[in-house]
Structures are given as C-alpha cells and as structure tokens.
Amino acid sequence: MRVKVNDEEIEIFSGACVKDAVLKYSRTAWKQIQSGRKTVLDRHGHEVAPDGELSGGEELFVRVAGKAGRKS
Amino acid sequence: MSAAVRRLLSVLLLAGLAPGIGCAPAALLSPRPGDTRVVIFHSNDVHAKIDNFAKVAAILERERRSGADVYYFSAGDNFTGNPVVDRYAPPGEPMLEIYNRIGLTLLELGNHEFDYGWERLDRYLAGASFISLGANIQPPPGVLSMVRPSTVLETKNGLKIAVFGVIQIEAGSRLPSTSPERIKGIAFRDPFETAREMKSLRTDRAALIALTHIGYDQDRILAERMPELDAIIGGHSHTRVDPAEIVNGVLVAQAGADNRFLGRVELVFRNGRVVEKKGSLIDLQKNLREDRDVAAMIARFNLNPSLNRRLTRAPVRIAGKDALGSLMTDAWRQVLGLDVAFQNNGGIRRNIIGPDISLKDVYALDPFDNQVVEIDMSAAEIRGLIRRACELAGGDIDLQVSGLTYLVRVGADKKVKNVDLRGADGRPLAEDRTYRVALSSFVASAYGFEHKDPGRALGLTTADALIRFLEGNPDLTSYRNLQRAFKEISDDEEE
Numbered sequence: 306m307r308v309k310v311n312d313e314e315i316e317i318f319s320g321a322c323v324k325d326a327v328l329k330y331s332r333t334a335w336k337q338i339q340s341g342r343k344t345v346l347d348r349h350g351h352e353v354a355p356d357g358e359l360s361g362g363e364e365l366f367v368r369v370a371g372k373a374g375r376k377s
Numbered sequence: 378m379s380a381a382v383r384r385l386l387s388v389l390l391l392a393g394l395a396p397g398i399g400c401a402p403a404a405l406l407s408p409r410p411g412d413t414r415v416v417i418f419h420s421n422d423v424h425a426k427i428d429n430f431a432k433v434a435a436i437l438e439r440e441r442r443s444g445a446d447v448y449y450f451s452a453g454d455n456f457t458g459n460p461v462v463d464r465y466a467p468p469g470e471p472m473l474e475i476y477n478r479i480g481l482t483l484l485e486l487g488n489h490e491f492d493y494g495w496e497r498l499d500r501y502l503a504g505a506s507f508i509s510l511g512a513n514i515q516p517p518p519g520v521l522s523m524v525r526p527s528t529v530l531e532t533k534n535g536l537k538i539a540v541f542g543v544i545q546i547e548a549g550s551r552l553p554s555t556s557p558e559r560i561k562g563i564a565f566r567d568p569f570e571t572a573r574e575m576k577s578l579r580t581d582r583a584a585l586i587a588l589t590h591i592g593y594d595q596d597r598i599l600a601e602r603m604p605e606l607d608a609i610i611g612g613h614s615h616t617r618v619d620p621a622e623i624v625n626g627v628l629v630a631q632a633g634a635d636n637r638f639l640g641r642v643e644l645v646f647r648n649g650r651v652v653e654k655k656g657s658l659i660d661l662q663k664n665l666r667e668d669r670d671v672a673a674m675i676a677r678f679n680l681n682p683s684l685n686r687r688l689t690r691a692p693v694r695i696a697g698k699d700a701l702g703s704l705m706t707d708a709w710r711q712v713l714g715l716d717v718a719f720q721n722n723g724g725i726r727r728n729i730i731g732p733d734i735s736l737k738d739v740y741a742l743d744p745f746d747n748q749v750v751e752i753d754m755s756a757a758e759i760r761g762l763i764r765r766a767c768e769l770a771g772g773d774i775d776l777q778v779s780g781l782t783y784l785v786r787v788g789a790d791k792k793v794k795n796v797d798l799r800g801a802d803g804r805p806l807a808e809d810r811t812y813r814v815a816l817s818s819f820v821a822s823a824y825g826f827e828h829k830d831p832g833r834a835l836g837l838t839t840a841d842a843l844i845r846f847l848e849g850n851p852d853l854t855s856y857r858n859l860q861r862a863f864k865e866i867s868d869d870e871e872e
Contacts, residue, residue, distance in 0.1 A: 306548075306831065318750050318821055319547065320554055320834025323615070328822035335823075347593065347616060354634040356424070356458075356746075357615030358488075358554060360545075360592060 306361035324355040419640035421612025424458030429661040434668035452612030453487020453590035471678040481507040485542035487590040488553035510542025513571035515564040539578035543568035556836030600627035621656025630656040691731035691853040702777020708846030717780035718815035747817040752832035756806040760796040786867035
C-alpha cells in the first residue's frame with residue numbers, strides 16, 4: 306500500500322502501522338519520535354500512536370512534539 | 378507541612394479536589410432543568426494494557442453517582458499487546474473480568490478481537506455481561522451468536538438511543554486485518570454499505586450512534602455520508618482526537634490507544650432530541666484516583682503464572698546471535714511455511730537461552746512486538762538485502778537466516794564486494810525463482826532495500842511464531858554452535 310509521510314509517498318507492506326511507515330521514511334525521524342522530541346500527526350492534525358494501523362492513502366506528518374498540528 | 382495545611386489537604390482529598398489526585402472532570406455541558414444528560418465514556422485499541430483500568434473504574438463510578446445516564450463503550454481491539462493478558466489461561470480472560478467488573482456497556486469487535494481465533498472469541502463473549510456489536514460481520518449459523526448488528530439503550534426517563542457497530546475490512550482481501558485462518562468461514566460486508574442500512578434505526582429514536590472500528594479517516598467519511606448520525610465513536614487508527622470534532626454535524630470521537638486516555642462524550646437531550654454534544658479525553662497517565670478492588674484485580678492478573686510456563690527443554694543451551702537468530706528464523710519459516718527468513722542482530726535481545734525455555738524467555742529474547750512480514754523476492758533482491766544490512770552494520774554480518782546460507786565478501790573499505798547465496802542443499806540459489814521471504818516488520822521497514830513486492834504482514838508477531846514453534850517440541854540439538862551467515866575480507870574488485 307502507499308501512504309505519505311511529510312508529503313513523501315512511500316510504498317510499504319499491507320498491514321503496516323505508523324511506526325513502520327515512519328521507519329521507512331527515515332530512521333532518524335523514528336529515533337526523534339522514540340525520544341519524545343517529535344510526534345506523528347494525521348492529515349487532520351491529530352496525534353496518532355506509533356502502533357496505529359494504517360490504510361492505503363493515509364498521510365502522516367512528523368512534527369515537533371507539543372506544537373500545533375497541520376489541519377485539513 | 379503544618380497541621381493546618383494537612384487538614385486542608387485531607388478535606389480536599391475527601392472532596393476529590395486535591396491537586397495531583399484528580400477525579401472525573403467536570404461536566405462538559407450545562408443542561409437546563411428538564412434536559413437529559415447522557416455521558417458515554419469510551420476506550421479503543423486498549424491492546425490488553427490493563428494497568429489504568431482502576432482509574433477508569435473510579436471515574437465511571439463517580440459519574441454514575443452523579444445521577445446522569447452513564448454508558449461505557451469499547452470501540453474494539455482489546456487483545457494483543459500485553460503477554461500478561463494474551464498469555465493468560467484462557468487468553469484474554471483479564472479483559473473480560475475487568476470489563477464485567479467495571480460495567481462495560483457495549484463492545485464493537487475490532488480486527489484484533491479475532492487474534493485468539495473465533496472459537497475463543499465465542500467463549501469470551503458468552504461470559505460477557507456487555508453487548509457485542511458487529512453489523513457487517515456475517516458468521517455462519519452457531520458462530521459468534523452473541524454478536525448483534527445493533528442495540529437500543531434506554532435512559533432512565535425512557536429516551537431510546539440506537540447504536541450499531543461496524544468493523545474495518547482491507548481493500549484487497551475484504552477481510553479484517555488478522556490472520557485469515559482465525560476468521561475462516563466468516564464473511565464481512567462493506568462497513569459503509571452496512572452503515573447506510575442502519576439509517577432506519579433513527580426512526581422513533583432520540584439518537585443514533587455508530588460505534589466503529591474503521592479508523593479516523595473512515596469515520597470522517599462516514600460522518601460526511603450519514604448526517605443522520607449524532608455521534609461516531611471509533612477506533613483502529615489509534616488517533617487521539619481531543620476535543621472530539623464535529624464533521625457535517627456529527628460528533629466524531631476517538632481516544633488514542635493503549636488505555637492512555639479515556640474518552641468522554643456528553644449528549645444533552647431536550648424534547649426527545651440531541652440539542653448539544655461535546656467530547657474530550659481524560660489523560661489516564663495522570664495521578665488519578667483508583668478503585669481499590671479493580672487495582673487488586675489488576676495486580677493479581679499481572680502476576681500471571683502462565684508466563685513462567687515451560688515451552689520446551691533444549692538438550693543444550695543456545696547461545697550467540699548466530700544460533701539464536703537461526704532458531705528464531707527457523708521458527709518463522711516453518712510456522713508460516715515460507716522459503717527463507719531473516720532476523721537482524723539488533724532484534725535478538727538475549728545472548729543465551731535454555732535448557733528450559735519459558736514464555737518469559739521468549740519475550741525477553743524478542744520483546745519488540747514486531748510482525749512477521751512476507752515479501753516475495755528474487756535471489757538478486759535477497760543479495761541486495763544482505764548487502765544493505767551488512768553496509769548498515771559497517772561491514773559486519775547483521776542478518777541471521779533460515780532456508781539458506783550466505784557468504785559476504787567485504788573489502789578493506791567495509792563495502793560489500795559480493796554475496797554468495799547457497800540453498801539448504803549447498804547449491805547456489807536459482808536466479809529465475811521467486812522466494813517467499815519472512816522478515817521482521819522492523820527489517821522490512823527500516824532497511825531500505827530494493828524489492829518489487831511490497832509485502833504483507835501475516836498477522837503474527839515474531840515472538841508468537843517462535844512460541845508456536847517451541848510448543849511443537851522441535852529437536853534443538855543442532856543449534857549448538859550453529860552458523861549460517863559468513864563473512865570474508867576480500868581485496869578483490871567488486872563483482
């Protein structure tokens with residue numbers, strides 16, 4: 306399935322979760338999320354947990370934790 | 378601390394007002410005299426994380442004492458994510474006992490409700506004091522007989538609230554995201570088509586609510602298509618929606634995951650209609666009051682003696698990344714019937730196990746909750762994976778393997794010169810064949826190697842695959858000093 310992370314389209318295995326998509330996008334971004342410096346938002350600006358299950362076409366945004374999210 | 382301050386604190390504590398020892402938050406809405414206030418607490422994607430339920434119980438109890446009509450909904454995925462619950466005997470029993478104790482009203486089945494197989498789910502639901510929903514689940518006769526498409530809740534003053542439930546299905550398989558063997562014989566309809574058929578529930582009812590497990594994006598689409606709904610309380614995408622959003626006039630709520638938040642939706646009814654609605658999340662990670670009895674239940678469950686259960690006894694101790702990685706990959710390959718499997722060294726977290734191997738040993742060896750992912754790969758793609766892994770590891774062996782052996786030739790510059798693959802028979806791998814390869818979800822995601830097939834998660838964690846393998850009492854003699862991945866320093870030119 307195809308999802309977008311920070312506007313970059315990536316292809317990932319079906320059944321992948323948020324963590325898998327971020328890891329495929331950037332190991333550095335994943336480390337920043339693990340450390341609590343960054344968080345993952347969906348296209349509506351809501352925080353999603355790393356183990357959140359994904360469907361094709363979803364969009365994720367890695368953002369500084371605590372900052373306002375991107376709203377549709 | 379002075380006596381006066383201590384006295385003040387004790388008064389505040391009794392009133393539930395002391396800072397740090399929080400209680401249920403104040404009402405979100407202020408109904409007029411004669412209005413009916415309904416409070417719906419909700420959880421989703423708890424994934425067997427039971428520790429905060431003592432706080433949930435205290436919040437529910439306090440709200441019930443307030444006189445409001447109080448309900449508690451679960452939007453699915455209560456299993457898988459905590460060995461204390463998942464490896465209980467019988468599996469999932471702590472969730473059932475806790476929900477029965479604290480008074481869950483409704484459960485919408487999520488894809489992970491099927492993780493122990495529908496037979497276990499059937500027995501689980503037979504013991505439930507709550508109602509289970511799943512309007513787009515079509516089981517054969519005699520299967521999941523406790524699951525209803527919808528139900529109608531009645532408030533103390535006779536208002537009727539209709540609730541239906543729908544579960545997600547994958548675009549390709551048209552099945553929920555779980556291993557197909559666990560839902561064999563059960564059909565699943567499109568959640569949107571099913572929801573549309575539920576519009577008739579609105580007639581003569583004060584409110585219509587969808588309790589869903591389709592993900593937040595899909596919940597918003599459902600809200601756009603069904604303005605007849607008063608609220609959608611959802612799960613699956615683990616989205617923290619705080620406050621709840623109003624989409625096309627429909628309140629859409631979701632409470633994150635892992636029991637870190639408790640959702641609270643309030644509806645105010647006047648003249649038999651919803652006139653106000655609001656939703657927010659309660660942060661359960663804060664120092665909130667706990668129900669002592671439920672806390673004691675949880676403490677008892679956390680001692681789960683099943684985790685000490687011996688899975689098998691090896692004739693030798695199995696030590697080192699090569700042997701342990703070979704054991705893990707053999708397990709995934711054999712349990713899932715694949716050709717080849719790879720595990721990265723970083724995913725092997727113990728240096729030695731055995732001779733007795735317990736559930737706890739497996740979770741210590743493989744604690745990451747990674748999924749087994751299958752990718753169909755050519756020999757060239759397998760070489761590319763090994764090359765990439767070796768270069769990421771600074772020219773060292775990083776992948777342990779089952780189903781083949783390999784030799785990497787690494788130059789003085791730590792770059793891989795070539796990779797020689799041999800099948801189990803010692804002969805080179807066929808270049809024109811496709812191999813079904815098992816990888817951990819971490820390797821599949823993070824290693825950045827070329828492969829045409831995007832792959833698929835097989836609905837089983839790597840640890841669970843190893844447990845199944847060991848429960849079959851395999852002969853573990855050969856794992857002493859076993860090595861299948863080799864490295865040679867080479868000054869030759871790259872091939």
